[in-house]
Amino acid sequence: MKLKIAVLAGDGIGPEVIDQAVKVSDAIAQKFGHEITWRPALTGAAAIDAVGEPYPDETHEICITSDAVLFGAVGHPKYDNDPSAKVRPEQGLLKMRKKLGLFANVRPTFTFPSLLDKSPLKRERIEGTDLVFLRELTGGIYFGEKGRRDNGETAFDNCVYSRHEVQRLAKKGFELAMTRSKKLCCVDKANVLETSRLWRETVQAMEKDYPEVTVSYEFVDAVAMRLVQWPNSYDVLITENLFGDILTDEASVISGSMGLMPSASIGSDIGLFEPIHGSYPQATGKNIANPMATVLSSAMMFENFGLMEEGKAIREVVEKALSKGIVTEDLSDGGKSYGTKEVGEWLAKNV
Numbered sequence: 001m002k003l004k005i006a007v008l009a010g011d012g013i014g015p016e017v018i019d020q021a022v023k024v025s026d027a028i029a030q031k032f033g034h035e036i037t038w039r040p041a042l043t044g045a046a047a048i049d050a051v052g053e054p055y056p057d058e059t060h061e062i063c064i065t066s067d068a069v070l071f072g073a074v075g076h077p078k079y080d081n082d083p084s085a086k087v088r089p090e091q092g093l094l095k096m097r098k099k100l101g102l103f104a105n106v107r108p109t110f111t112f113p114s115l116l117d118k119s120p121l122k123r124e125r126i127e128g129t130d131l132v133f134l135r136e137l138t139g140g141i142y143f144g145e146k147g148r149r150d151n152g153e154t155a156f157d158n159c160v161y162s163r164h165e166v167q168r169l170a171k172k173g174f175e176l177a178m179t180r181s182k183k184l185c186c187v188d189k190a191n192v193l194e195t196s197r198l199w200r201e202t203v204q205a206m207e208k209d210y211p212e213v214t215v216s217y218e219f220v221d222a223v224a225m226r227l228v229q230w231p232n233s234y235d236v237l238i239t240e241n242l243f244g245d246i247l248t249d250e251a252s253v254i255s256g257s258m259g260l261m262p263s264a265s266i267g268s269d270i271g272l273f274e275p276i277h278g279s280y281p282q283a284t285g286k287n288i289a290n291p292m293a294t295v296l297s298s299a300m301m302f303e304n305f306g307l308m309e310e311g312k313a314i315r316e317v318v319e320k321a322l323s324k325g326i327v328t329e330d331l332s333d334g335g336k337s338y339g340t341k342e343v344g345e346w347l348a349k350n351v
């Protein structure tokens with residue numbers, strides 16, 4: 001297969017972890033006879049510094065003429081404590097999701113046998129956890145009308161959902177559930193929010209089209225609790241944008257390190273693949289960031305092209321590195337650790 005991949009490394013540790021995913025993907029391409037053309041483009045604070053805009057038109061052009069986007073991270077501390085900043089790196093990501101029509105964010109959480117004791121949760125709680133969040137990504141409070149009134153003394157962010165937006169996300173959820181254990185959990189706050197009642201009503205109406213899927217409806221606060229108590233009781237979970245943002249960060253610690261979990265954003269022909277973690281500014285340039293999440297995101301990218309063997313080969317080599325202790329310092333327990341680059345090179349060599 002000939003693939004054109006846009007590479008948006010972004011900020012902080014983004015470029016370092018992206019480099020490793022590129023190396024590993026190139027090794028896979030060589031092994032399986034594919035040809036990848038990497039097409040770098042600017043985003044985040046790096047793009048603001050260069051052209052004053054976090055998702056420039058030139059970057060969008062590169063994305064829409066590519067087969068997929070591999071994304072690092074965006075965010076820079078100089079914007080975090082400045083509520084008056086007019087442009088922010090994060091706006092680039094939001095704009096990109098919207099413009100590329102990426103309405104579904106697939107965020108798996110699974111455990112690695114060799115890391116069960118690295119999780120802050122007890123081994124017996126997390127063993128066997130293998131769940132997937134489908135987070136709605138282009139609606140809700142993130143994109144509703146927002147502003148100030150009363151001379152700036154009052155602020156508002158509207159949460160808005162249409163039935164169509166819920167349906168297309170839920171459809172992906174049902175379809176995914178059919179390929180797994182046929183269990184779907186709809187996470188909402190239908191006891192309080194009107195948008196949640198629309199979610200529940202819409203998903204309930206779809207149940208008849210998927211008679212084999214068992215659907216449960218749970219309130220987001222209860223899910224936040226059960227997620228750390230009995231994560232292995234969940235399989236596929238669907239939820240709106242903000243709930244999904246919060247719960248997927250929570251879920252990511254189950255595996256032992258935030259640096260391990262990949263994600264995919266889908267909805268149109270061009271998927272976007274990125275680690276769940278952020279730009280981790282404190283680690284920038286130190287060669288200590290864990291590249292596994294980005295490498296595993298490239299596995300999701302291959303799988304999204306239907307290249308399942310390629311994806312599997314990446315997952316296997318990651319598993320092998322973890323069990324052999326070829327890991328960055330976040331996973332080394334003070335023992336021997338390797339640099340970001342060295343882990344990437346080891347993976348590329350061993351695929």
Ligand code: IPM
Pocket residue numbers: 074090091093094245
């Ligand atoms: C994420 C991030 C983004 C989000 C930010 C950077 C806009 O936290 O991908 O989860 O809130 O969606």
Ligand code: MN
Pocket residue numbers: 245246249
């Ligand atoms: Mn987030």
